[in-house]
Amino acid sequence: MTRYRPLDPVRHGTVQMRPTADAHALRYAWVGLSEIPLAAADFPLCFAKDGETGRFNLVALLSLDQPRNLYWRDGGWRCTYLPEAVMAEGFRLDAAAALGLLIDEDSDRFAAPGQPLFGTDGRPTAAVEAMRGRLRRLVADLNAAHDMVDGFVQLDLVRALEVVLRLPNGAEHEVGGLYTLSPSALAELPDPVVVDLFRKGHLSAATLIAASVNQMERLLQLRGVDPGDGGAQTSMFAWWSVPPARKARESGGRAAPGGILHAL
Amino acid sequence: MREAMADVLSGKSEPGESGLGKSENYPIRRVVVVGGGSAGWIAAARIAARNADPEGEPGHDRVAVVLVESPTEPSIGVGEGTWPTMRNTLAKVRLSETDFIRSADAVFKQGARFVGWTWGGDDAYYHPLNPPVGAGEVNLSPHWEERAATAPSGEDFAHSVDFQGALCDAGLAPKAITHPEFAGLANYAYHLDAGKFATLLRDHAVGRLGVRHVVGDVVSADRTAAGDIQALRLADGTVIEGDLFVDCTGFKGVLIDRVYGVPLKSCRQYLFADKALALQIPYAVEDAPIACHTVATAQAAGWIWDIGLWSRRGVGHVYSSAHTSADQAEAALRAYAGPGAEGLPVRSIDINAGHRETFWINNCVAVGLSAGFIEPLEASALMLIELSMDTIADRLPATRRAMDPIARQFNADFHHHWARVIEFLKLHYILTRRQEPFWQDNLDAATVPGELAERLELWRHHAPCAADFTRHREVFSWPSYQYVLHGMGFPTQYAGHPTLGPERKAATRLFARAAAQRSDAMARLPPHRSLIRAIRQHGLQRL
Numbered sequence: 001m002t003r004y005r006p007l008d009p010v011r012h013g014t015v016q017m018r019p020t021a022d023a024h025a026l027r028y029a030w031v032g033l034s035e036i037p038l039a040a041a042d043f044p045l046c047f048a049k050d051g052e053t054g055r056f057n058l059v060a061l062l063s064l065d066q067p068r069n070l071y072w073r074d075g076g077w078r079c080t081y082l083p084e085a086v087m088a089e090g091f092r093l094d095a096a097a098a099l100g101l102l103i104d105e106d107s108d109r110f111a112a113p114g115q116p117l118f119g120t121d122g123r124p125t126a127a128v129e130a131m132r133g134r135l136r137r138l139v140a141d142l143n144a145a146h147d148m149v150d151g152f153v154q155l156d157l158v159r160a161l162e163v164v165l166r167l168p169n170g171a172e173h174e175v176g177g178l179y180t181l182s183p184s185a186l187a188e189l190p191d192p193v194v195v196d197l198f199r200k201g202h203l204s205a206a207t208l209i210a211a212s213v214n215q216m217e218r219l220l221q222l223r224g225v226d227p228g229d230g231g232a233q234t235s236m237f238a239w240w241s242v243p244p245a246r247k248a249r250e251s252g253g254r255a256a257p258g259g260i261l262h263a264l
Numbered sequence: 265m266r267e268a269m270a271d272v273l274s275g276k277s278e279p280g281e282s283g284l285g286k287s288e289n290y291p292i293r294r295v296v297v298v299g300g301g302s303a304g305w306i307a308a309a310r311i312a313a314r315n316a317d318p319e320g321e322p323g324h325d326r327v328a329v330v331l332v333e334s335p336t337e338p339s340i341g342v343g344e345g346t347w348p349t350m351r352n353t354l355a356k357v358r359l360s361e362t363d364f365i366r367s368a369d370a371v372f373k374q375g376a377r378f379v380g381w382t383w384g385g386d387d388a389y390y391h392p393l394n395p396p397v398g399a400g401e402v403n404l405s406p407h408w409e410e411r412a413a414t415a416p417s418g419e420d421f422a423h424s425v426d427f428q429g430a431l432c433d434a435g436l437a438p439k440a441i442t443h444p445e446f447a448g449l450a451n452y453a454y455h456l457d458a459g460k461f462a463t464l465l466r467d468h469a470v471g472r473l474g475v476r477h478v479v480g481d482v483v484s485a486d487r488t489a490a491g492d493i494q495a496l497r498l499a500d501g502t503v504i505e506g507d508l509f510v511d512c513t514g515f516k517g518v519l520i521d522r523v524y525g526v527p528l529k530s531c532r533q534y535l536f537a538d539k540a541l542a543l544q545i546p547y548a549v550e551d552a553p554i555a556c557h558t559v560a561t562a563q564a565a566g567w568i569w570d571i572g573l574w575s576r577r578g579v580g581h582v583y584s585s586a587h588t589s590a591d592q593a594e595a596a597l598r599a600y601a602g603p604g605a606e607g608l609p610v611r612s613i614d615i616n617a618g619h620r621e622t623f624w625i626n627n628c629v630a631v632g633l634s635a636g637f638i639e640p641l642e643a644s645a646l647m648l649i650e651l652s653m654d655t656i657a658d659r660l661p662a663t664r665r666a667m668d669p670i671a672r673q674f675n676a677d678f679h680h681h682w683a684r685v686i687e688f689l690k691l692h693y694i695l696t697r698r699q700e701p702f703w704q705d706n707l708d709a710a711t712v713p714g715e716l717a718e719r720l721e722l723w724r725h726h727a728p729c730a731a732d733f734t735r736h737r738e739v740f741s742w743p744s745y746q747y748v749l750h751g752m753g754f755p756t757q758y759a760g761h762p763t764l765g766p767e768r769k770a771a772t773r774l775f776a777r778a779a780a781q782r783s784d785a786m787a788r789l790p791p792h793r794s795l796i797r798a799i800r801q802h803g804l805q806r807l
Contacts, residue, residue, distance in 0.1 A: 053802040054441035153805065160807060177442065179807070259733075259741025260651070261347055262395040262451065 003106045006097035009122040016114035017127060020077065021089045021107050026069040028059040030085040032141025033148060033205065038081040040208045042071070044215040046161060047149055047179040056153060056179065058145040058209070061219065065165050065173045070222035084138045093135045099124060100132055148202050155193065157185045157206070163216065181210045289665040292507040293327055296496065298482060298519060299512030300333030301340060302458055303632025303649045305465035307510045309357040310657035312473035327660065330476045330504055331469070332496065337481075339462060340514050340613070340633060344571050344578050345373060345558055345643030346453045348393055351446045353650045356657075359468055361445035362803040364454075368461040369574040371554050371796050373453040374428050374438050376642070380562040382752045384698045389420060389751025390557070391642075392428035393451040395743040397781065398774040405727030405746045406758030407771035413759055421750035424775060427782035432557045437795040440788060445804045449785055453643075455558070455571045478504060485523045492627045492664075493523065507664065510656065511630040515637065520620055520630035528636070530618040531686050534711055535693075536587070536702065537566050537639040540613040541597050542580035545605045556792040560641065561600065564588060565702040568600050569640060574796055579605075582615070582639045587702040615639055619682045624671035627664065629656060636682060641689050647739065651681065681739050687716040688740040688748075694720075695752035723749060727758055 005011070028048060031039045036058075039045060043060035050057055060083055062069045071079045077086075090107035093100060103110065103117075115127045152158050159182045163175040186206055189197070197203040295315075297308045308331040315327035354364055364370055375392035396404050404425045411424070422429045428450050431438065439448030469475040480498035487493055495505040511519035520526050532538065559570040566583030581597040588596075594610055601608075619636025623629060631652045638644065655674050661667035690713060693706040709717065719732060728742040728749065749756070758764075764771075790798075 049442040049805065051440075051442060053798065054805055055802060056805065158807060259395075259738050259744060260349060260647070261740060262393060262399070262743050 001106055002104045004092055004102040004104050006094065007091075007099045007101040007103050007117070007124075007128070009118050009124070012103065013118050013122060015103075015110050015117050016112045017090070017117055018109050018111060018114040020082070020086055021109035022075075023062075023069050023077065023086065023089075024072045025067045026072070026086075027063045027067055028061050029083040030142055031058045031060050031083050031145065032085075032138055033058075033144035033201075034141050035081075035083060036145075036205045036208050039083055040212040040215070042079045042081050042215070042218075043212065044219060045209045045212040047158060048177055049179075055146065056149045056158065057142075058149055061178065061216075064163075064175055064219055064223050065167075070219055084134060084141070088131065088135050088138055091131050091135060093132070093139060099128065101128065101135070148200075148205060151197075151202065152181060152206065155185075155189065157181050157189075159185070161213070165220075180213055181206055183210050186210065289663050290507065291325070291663050292661050292667065293325060294506045295327055295329045295508045295510065295660070296504055296506035297329065297331045297510040297512055298496070299339075299514060299632070299634070300331060300462065300466065300477075301512065301514060301632065302462050302465070302646060303514075303634075304331055304333065304510075304512035305462050305469055306353065306357075306646075306649050307512055307631050307653055307656070308475045309359075309465050309469040309473055310353065310653040311510075311660065312469060312475045313357045314657040315660050316474055328476070329469075329474070330478060330506070332478045332480060332482060332498065332504060334481050334513075335479050337514070337516070339459070344458055344573070345455055345569075345640065345646070347643060347647040347650075348451050348453045349647055349650045350454055351452075353653070355446055357465070357468065357473070359464070360804075360806070362799060364456075364461075364464065365574075365796065365799050367464040368454075368456040369576075370454045370456040370461075371572060371574055372438050372448075372556055372792060373455050373558060374432055374450060374556050376558040376560055377432065378560050378562070378692070378748075378751065380698075381560075381567075381692060382695065382697055384562065384700075389747070390422040390429040390432060391744060391747045391751065392422055392426055392432070392557075393453060394426045394428040395451075396425035396746065397778040398770070399743060400730075402767050402770050402774055403727050403729050403742075404771055404774060405750065406756075406761060406764055407767065407775075408750070409756055410759045410764065411775070422747055425778055427778060427785045430782050431785060431789060432555075434786060435553045435556060435792055436786065436789040437556060437792045438789070439795070440790055441795060441798045441802065441804070443804070444807045449789060455573055457573055478502065482518050485519065487523075490626070491524075493519065507627065508656075508661070508667070509628045511628060511634045512632045514633040515614075515616070517620075517630060517634040519628045520623075520625070520634050524625050524628060526620045526622050526625060526630075528616065528618045529621050530616075531638065531682075532617050534686055534690050534713055535617050535639060536584040536705065536711075537582045538615050538617065539585050539590070539593065540580050540582045540615055540639070541590075541594055542578065542611045542613060543597060543601055543605050543608055545577045545579060545601055545608065547576065548604055551793065553791065554793045554796065558643065562696075562698065563596050563600075564700045566593070567641070568597060570600075574800075580613075582641070584702055587700075587705070619678075622675055623652075623678045624674045627667060629671070629674065631656070635678070638685060638689065641692060642685070642740070644685050644739070648678075648681065648685075651739070652678070680735060683713070683715075684739050687713050687719075688744065690716060691720075691745070691748055692752075695749070695754050720754075724755065725757055726761075727756070 031045060036045065039060050046059055046061050047056040048059045062071055071077055090104045090109040092102040094102045116125055117128050119125055158179050161178040161180040163178060165173040165175065167173060194203065197206065295311050297304050308329050311327065312329040316329060354361060375390055377388055377390050379386065379388040398404065408421050408424050431450060438450035438452035470477050480500055480502055482496050483499050484497045485493045486495045493509050495503050497503055509519055511517060554572040561568045563581065563583065565587035566581060568579060568581050571578045579597065579601050581593050583593045598605055615637060617638050620630055623635050632649050659670060661670050694712055696703045728745040730742055733741055
């Protein structure tokens with residue numbers, strides 16, 4: 001649960017901030033446009049729909065079949081790059097707040113030992129100033145990523161990513177709700193569109209996003225050595241594919257009963 | 265007056281070019297749709313989207329589609345409930361589900377809830393759009409009867425074999441904002457504003473699909489010696505030539521009736537309702553929940569529909585004028601609608617229940633109310649239009665010579681479909697225990713189609729199954745019959761049948777699966793109105 005309140009020297013005068021919140025159960029993290037080259041070196045970058053709006057977010061995938069962050073071990077992150085959204089966890093911008101920030105009082109990020117948010121004089125520390133700047137840049141960067149992904153959707157480049165895990169016991173687990181770019185659809189774009197994407201910096205981003213799908217192997221390796229799985233890691237494998245475009249109308253997932261009324 | 269007009273329209277008064285012009289065979293390249301209601305625009309859009317692809321390769325033939333709409337004839341606009349088929353139709357005409365929901369005030373429909381049909385009280389059952397779980401593997405109907413007898417759970421058939429009734433009870437949508445357009449966790453159709461829908465289709469068909477829209481009244485038809493229509497003459501002197509004519513002119517049947525004189529085959533001997541009174545009621549509060557199903561509440565001499573849209577509800581009383589008066593019917597409707605409907609005008613609609621003896625004659629095919637009309641008990645009106653277009657658009661005759669066999673198939677298909685629709689609607693009336701004269705008259709064996717009576721006898725002993733229906737595509741198939749039969753407490757004797765033994769384990773698993781699906785769906789799906797609000801604000805993704 002979260003409980004955001006305006007950052008306030010009286011209420012939060014003694015609060016300390018740790019580098020990140022506990023992220024052991026984090027499934028994915030939002031990624032901004034400028035972060036793509038760095039994040040792609042560690043994570044599969046995919047698109048996942050926002051639960052409120054259905055709009056695609058660009059995310060770094062951190063988990064597979066379980067809500068377990070595979071880049072979190074022994075109480076800390078194990079990766080070469082940490083997404084800005086992770087670094088900003090526990091804070092939100094709010095122009096109406098005196099200091100321009102809200103903090104999530106329920107976040108375990110706010111615990112000692114850590115950096116103080118306010119000095120003994122009650123003035124916000126440099127860490128608070130830095131966080132405000134970080135959040136402003138992050139919001140702009142996430143919006144830029146959103147706009148880019150909306151453009152990819154318009155160009156019909158986005159496809160559902162089919163990921164199937166075969167567990168040691170033989171069971172198959174489909175990891176749903178992930179989307180990626182279709183390399184073949186990218187390759188078929190008309191020249192003027194390619195130039196336009198290039199000028200906007202979206203072509204290299206698209207290439208990196210498409211290539212980062214191969215980091216699924218890394219997730220699989222990390223899951224395989226994860227002690228929470230109870231061993232037998234070597235026999236687990238996954239496959240993924242980017243299927244061609246198709247109309248998704250076969251909802252219900254039921255066997256066809258023959259009649260027109262119940263047939264769809 | 266009518267005869268005189270028929271003479272003019274049928275070409276008897278002015279032979280014109282009859283018998284001249286076209287050779288016996290020619291490619292079908294010009295389609296003329298007459299009528300600008302839902303039927304006309306669905307027909308024009310379907311034919312154009314399928315046969316006049318503007319992105320098709322140049323040099324390939326494309327069909328030119330013209331829609332002629334009368335400036336004076338209002339559309340009937342009663343079709344507010346669809347079938348799941350509408351998702352296919354929208355996709356086929358390349359309309360986005362988001363645009364449709366926003367423009368036609370549309371919401372989702374997951375079936376119908378029938379209230380008071382058996383006992384006349386608050387007894388109720390669902391006819392959901394999901395088939396029973398495991399349809400095609402195990403027929404759960406007899407197993408449900410066994411379970412009900414040995415371990416009464418209190419759960420009715422629809423709730424035992426599927427989760428959709430639970431979604432309707434809870435006011436939840438069949439999908440979430442993260443589902444793509446036209447896909448969901450549960451099967452679904454729509455409730456829509458027919459007038460707004462026709463406008464959306466018109467703008468789309470004219471603006472995007474290249475349909476030519478002509479406003480004018482048809483006053484006569486030029487015909488060949490063989491009886492084909494060659495051209496329509498409009499009141500302003502415009503002549504519209506065509507190879508195929510689609511009559512979507514509603515009850516008037518400007519071509520099928522006035523040109524060809526094809527009579528209506530009445531089904532009033534089976535279905536007594538001949539009048540409807542309709543009301544549109546605003547929601548009491550802006551955020552009122554929107555029912556995700558049609559509610560059909562039985563009355564003394566008919567029934568009341570209740571359909572929730574985004575901005576209003578549509579309610580209407582379908583009744584038999586032989587069993588109640590217009591005043592009594594309106595009083596019953598207003599009593600149902602409550603104080604929110606006070607002072608709101610009621611619209612009266614005649615239901616001349618029946619269908620044409622021939623739907624496709626020469627080069628003219630009737631689609632929509634011109635083909636037939638029946639009380640909207642199972643929302644079959646728009647579905648029959650869509651089903652017609654599945655043939656006419658997807659299998660548009662290549663040539664005039666190919667048209668006759670396709671017309672023969674079409675006529676046979678639609679005689680079959682109409683018979684099944686009539687039987688299925690009648691089924692709702694003949695399992696009742698109500699005592700009012702309207703309901704008792706419905707039980708008279710002379711008013712029950714013979715095939716239905718025979719099937720009912722069979723279904724006392726054997727659960728309805730796919731083998732009971734002869735066609736690959738039946739409008740109402742065995743799941744629908746099971747939902748109504750069990751919903752109305754039809755006495756069956758399925759328990760202990762020797763074929764059930766080997767299935768019992770699988771049936772147990774399927775009942776458990778239905779329960780698991782219900783828990784999952786109830787946890788994942790949003791309230792209906794909040795989903796519609798989110799779609800109107802953010803839109804659905806195409807994938």
